[in-house]
Each structure stands twice: as structure tokens, then as C-alpha cells.
Amino acid sequence: MARNVRTYDHFCMLARALELVGDRWSLLVIRDLLSGAKRFTDLHDRLGGITPKTLTVRLRELEDAGVLTADRQPGRREVWYRLTPSGAELAPALDALSWWGQRHAARPPRPGERLHAEHLLRAITLAIEHTEQDPSPACWELHLDGGGIYRVACDGARWSLTSLDDPAAPPSDRSPDLILRADAAAFPPFMLDPSRAAELGVELDGDPEALDRFTRLVGAFGQSIQQQDDTTDPQIEPNGLT
């Protein structure tokens, strides 16, 4: 193999980590695999802007680094990329960086900025995780026409985001207490302003308590984003989501 590994040559664990996952796009590839395995084109779609060549190179580097594996089943065209246990352990680091970004670089989407449902869901899940006091269990199932199926769940302590399109997605340990159906294109604007549900054709079903909690948590996130613009240093306060 002998891939072109740019080193720092420091005896430093951070430098070592960055040699493995610090290249441009690498952490974003890992981000998109945290919710479950993806195919090459799934990743290419979500990573809008990356060229196929760079994506190929990154996938090979991360495979060499032991962070992900490529499942190439004989007789199937598709290649499913999946995090190894080592790669999955990067979750706390990505969450910490994302949470920093959310507090210091949040702003409403800009025109021309790609807005993928999965990234929006990750931001909301992270905000809830960091701000909701005394979380109770939850299981929301989101069916996005043309955008896949996701599960956002809380086990009573931690929240998680899972892509149910991954053929090996772990089964739920509880049935959904809320189901959302929406067009993939309508989903992001809805999440940023849940009051537009009817206008955007978003269907919500579930028991009243779950619906109320969903609307409250998502609404608080949307407001925290809409309040920010490019000139302020945003600060998300631990309130409003309790």
C-alpha cells in the first residue's frame, strides 16, 4: 500500500490522531458513518463538494488506519463502508467538536449551503443531549420521502441517531412513540420552524406527550439557530429545552 501519509513526527497523541483522521474531509466521512453504514454514492451525496477521487483516497486511508472497513459482498455491486469499533470510538471527539461549532459558529443556513437531513438531525440530537435536563426515553422514527429513514432515540440517558437504511442497523429496543413522514426537501425547513408543518406537508403521528416533547425540543433548536447571524458569536444556553 504505502499510502502517502503526511506525518507530524511528534511524540504526541493528538498529532498521531490527526495523522490518521485529520486530513480534509476525513472527519466528515466519519461523521456520516456514525449513524450507520453507507455506500460510496451515499457518502458522495452527503459530502457535497468532495470529488470522487478525494473520497476514494480518504476511504482507502481510513481503511488503512483501521477506522473503517469496506464490505464488498461477491455478486453485489454495492460497497458498504462501515466504522470499525476503533472508528466508532471517535464519536465523543466529533461530538465535542460539533458542540463547540454549535456554540461558536451556529447560524441559519446560507443560500447555496447544502442542508442534509442527516446533518440537521445530528445537530438537533446533539443540542438536546447537551441541554435537556433529566431526559426520559424516546424513540422517534422519521420517514423522509427520497431521503431515507432515521431513528432518533433516547435510552433515558443518552440520545442517538441511527440511519435505518443501513442493512445492518441495530433493531430498536422499543417501538416508536412518534412517527414523522415528510418529503426530503420539506424536512429541513420544517425542522427549523415546526409551525410550518401543514404548509410543508409534514405528517406527525404519536401519543400527545411525545408530540409535545418533540415540538418543544425541535422548536427550541430552531429558534436558537434562527437567532444567530454571521456577526454574533452565538451562545446556546442550557435552557428552553428542559
Added chain:
Amino acid sequence: MARNVRTYDHFCMLARALELVGDRWSLLVIRDLLSGAKRFTDLHDRLGGITPKTLTVRLRELEDAGVLTADRQPGRREVWYRLTPSGAELAPALDALSWWGQRHAARPPRPGERLHAEHLLRAITLAIEHTEQDPSPACWELHLDGGGIYRVACDGARWSLTSLDDPAAPPSDRSPDLILRADAAAFPPFMLDPSRAAELGVELDGDPEALDRFTRLVGAFGQSIQQQDDTTDPQIEPNGLT
């Protein structure tokens, strides 16, 4: 200004964070400022391998990003670079990445690899933080001939690493219970194998309990590093440091 900011154009808080601090060398600059303010040449020494041009560009970018500030006191030649509160809040993210590196990419120093006392101290502090059960307060002061002065301290819950060469270093809230004096060159080999203290001319003073704890914690770290080589995927177990 209009610096050349390479964007991802994703509505994603991780991508936003990486646009600010994800360039090559950026997180290592922040790492070296976490222990206190540094001058240009201090950073250049610790970042061995970075060119002055790249360091200049990174410092300007991070200043624009609000992560650090440059103190240029009139009448003084030195420029002291210091993290802003926003920059200091990156500590959990850097710790998470470093800890991942320590568990998945640890190995003894390679020939030709730069081994700076500060980076070694950061690795040890992090390992102790993650593995010691029920930490009690501690305050170690390390005087390195030609390598500065550091304080490694525990307040009873969290460990910290502070460079006492920073003219604005926060005062200690307790007097040191252990003082180490060593030549800067002798310090890294000593930390990786504390039994070589006499041979390397390292002086240790303090009360017996503190000395015992220091030797135990540092010894466990050194062994966990020495056990690794480039072929194994290291795993640091939460034991031996209790």
C-alpha cells in the same frame, strides 16, 4: 483581511468547526496554547516541522476565527499568543481526540521523532485523568533546565497542565507537594522510565505520599507506552493507575 478560507458549504456544525480549526497544524497550535500563552518562537520550537510562513498564516486565521489573540505590548518585542475563552473551550474536543490517539495510536517514540516535555506531560496528565479512580488533590511543580517550568495539578476532580513561563499564568491555589528538577533533555527518558532517575540526574523532592503517587502514576504511563509497538492496536486499560 479576506483570508483564503476554504469552506465546506455544509449546514453542519462539525463542518463549521473544521473550517475554523481543521487546517493542518491548527489544532496543534491550539494544543500548545492550552497550557498558557506562548511566543512565536515558543510555538515554532514545539511545533517542530512547521515553517514560519505556515505558522504565521495559521496564527492569523485563528485570530480571525476568534480562537486566539496576539498581545503586542508597545515597547516590548515579544508577541504573546493566547487563547480566547472560545479557544479554551476547545479543550474537551482536543482531549477527546488525544485520548482516542492514546488508545489507538500509542507507541514508544521513534528515532527522529520530536519529543517535547510539554507534549509528554499532556499525555500523562490525560492518561491519569482517564484512569485514576477517586483522584485526590495534587500539585507537582516541574523545573526543566532549558525547558521551562510546568505545574501538573489536580483539584480533587480534574487534572490540569499549566506552563509557569506564561507571564499571566494563574497562581496556584495550593503549594506544590512535589518538586522535580531535571535537565530538559533528561526529562523525557525519565518520564518513560522513572527508575532511571539517578542515572539521568533527576531530582525529586516532596512528601513521601506525593512521591509515591507520582512514581506510581508516571510508571504506569511509561509501561503502557513501552508495551506498544507499531503493529498492535494499543488499548489502555483503566487499571494500574488507581
Added chain:
DNA sequence: CTGGATCCATGATGATACTG
């Protein structure tokens, strides 16, 4: 001396098109 700036070489990334 510190804190850079300048010039050039090279490697990494981007844009676009195409293929097994």
C-alpha cells in the same frame, strides 16, 4: 536576538469528464 517575509518546488485538492 524575535518575528516574521520572500521565493520556489512539490504535493494535495478541485473541476470535469468518462468507464467497467
Added chain:
DNA sequence: CAGTATCATCATGGATCCAG
């Protein structure tokens, strides 16, 4: 679906030089 191929551009490294 999962990449390659080609070309252009940009970021980084290496070496040297300079002003306060």
C-alpha cells in the same frame, strides 16, 4: 454503483533573507 483519468489550482514545505 463505484470509481478513474486528466488537467488546473491551491496549500504547504524548504531555504533563505530581513527589519526592529
